[in-house]
Amino acid sequence: MAKTKAKASQTPSDKSVSKAESHKRNLKKKKKILFWKKKMKGAEKKTQKDPEKTAELPPKTAEEVSANWKALQELLKQKDPPALDHSSKKKEEEAIRAKGVMPTPKEKEEAQKGANGASVKPGAAKSGGKKAKKRPALGQEGGRRKGGRQAPEAHKGPEPEPRAADIWFDDVDPDDIEAALGPEVARVARKNLGIKEKETRLEKEGAFEGLTKVVALDCEMVGTGPDGEDSVAARVSVVNRFGRCVYDKFIRPNEKVTDYRTKVSGIRPKHLKAGEDFKVVQAEVASILKGRILVGHAVHNDLKILFLDHPKKKTRDTQKYKPFRQQVKSGKPSLKLLCEKLLNVRIQTTEHSSVQDAQAAMRLYVTVKREWEASLQEKKQQKPAPPRGNKD
Structure with missing residues (x-):
């Protein structure tokens, strides 16, 4: 009964309005379908003329998806900068060891360009465009070593005695230095300060070795x-x-x-x-x-x-x-x-x-x-x- 009443309540003018709206919607849908059909036909014609542009078409099957993925990977490789080869990495490591600090982004860029054979910008290097010489890495004692390998931490044999230049303590009692760092370091500190080294012998050489009073x-x-x-x-x-x-x-x-x-x-x-x-x-x-x-x-x-x-x-x-x-x-x-x-x-x-x-x-x-x-x-x-x- 409710439905029949609702239908009866609608006027003829309302029915005509609803029909007009639905007709407009149907026309829009048909236009969209026709537009995309034309697009697809145009794209197919272009691919027949130029087969290299197949990647522009949206993929439909699994094979097309994989082909598009491969094409994308190749495109990314072309856009990415070439990876540094072994020689550029070696140069960068040598720069780190020689300076004791990490190279700046500018130095990295120069090392990369030098490895790829590209020209360096004028004024970028102090060498005036000449190829920079390799500097060997510095050893633990400050001397130069062949190659760029680091010296091993552990070493066999007795430890080297500290040099006078290594002791830089100012206004520190050598006795306190000995308690903290050992007698060898204290000996060098006393020498630097002009303090006479204390004696260690407590027996008389060549003296009588028997019992005394x-x-x-x-x-x-x-x-x-x-x-x-x-x-x-x-x-x-x-x-x-x-x-x-x-x-x-x-x-x-x-x-x-x-x-x-x-x-x-x-x-x-x-x-x-x-x-x-x-x-x-x-x-x-x-x-x-x-x-x-x-x-x-x-x-x-x-x-x-x-x-x-x-x-x-x-x-x-x-x-x-x-x-x-x-x-x-x-x-x-x-x-x-x-x-x-x-x-x-x-x-x-x-x-x-x-x-x-x-x-x-x-x-x-x-x-x-x-x-x-x-x-x-x-x-x-x-x-x-x-x-x-x-x-x-």
Whole structure:
């Protein structure tokens, strides 16, 4: 009923308008179809006359699509600049190595033109149009090398010593340089600053090699126990008055070593495997010290670790000598500090050596032997005599 009413409601004039619009639309569609048909016919006629223009037609089949793709690839190749050959790449690498920086886009363009045989623009290069010579790459030391290959990073053999020109530190203490960069660099820095190189020898050449009335003792220790906190003797060294080593032995420990303290002690497992029994070393050292003046630095620690004792009046401890402490302004100066300040000698720069430490202690004692012994005599004389008992 609703449909019939709607149809009845339409007037004759409305029907005529709708028919006119649909007629116009149909005409437009027909014109478009005719236009494209004419276009296709015209294109087909052109292709028959000029077969090279087949790529202009829209593809219809899969074969035509693939043919168009190939034609497009060839067209792109013609438009793209030719790739750099091996020689241009080599020139670019040489420029990078010689200058130490990446070449600019202008330099890249010049290298590319030179490789392709094209002429370079006037004024672009300073060579005045002449072909630039190849510059060999610079080596790590600044010298020229054949070819453009980089020098290998790793090299066999000892490292070359630093040159004076390589050290450029200003107003820096050579001791700080040594702590940061090593003794070789510090040696060059001292030379540049005009500082006299510190001595290293602590023994007298050609001197007597046997036992003397005065000997110096030093021990190296390793750690035992769960945390390696307990110390046991691992090496004992004794030197005579002239710094000549008269006794030096490693000790085979009776307990398990949990910390070899190699960075400080210089002790390694192989040393202790071939070491002597503790009791043998203890007896030999005791026989050497008997009746002699013993010199050492904090020597009570060395005697304690060997379970030995020595008369106080025949012991000379460089750590407790008052004039030494006053000169370096320290209550408990280290052996290293005393040697640097008083002897101009550097010790313990790497791993410690009991022989070197004993030599250093002896050298300190010998430099002030007269004063030291004289002060002990004065103290002895100033001591009041013990009171005698009353006689009836």
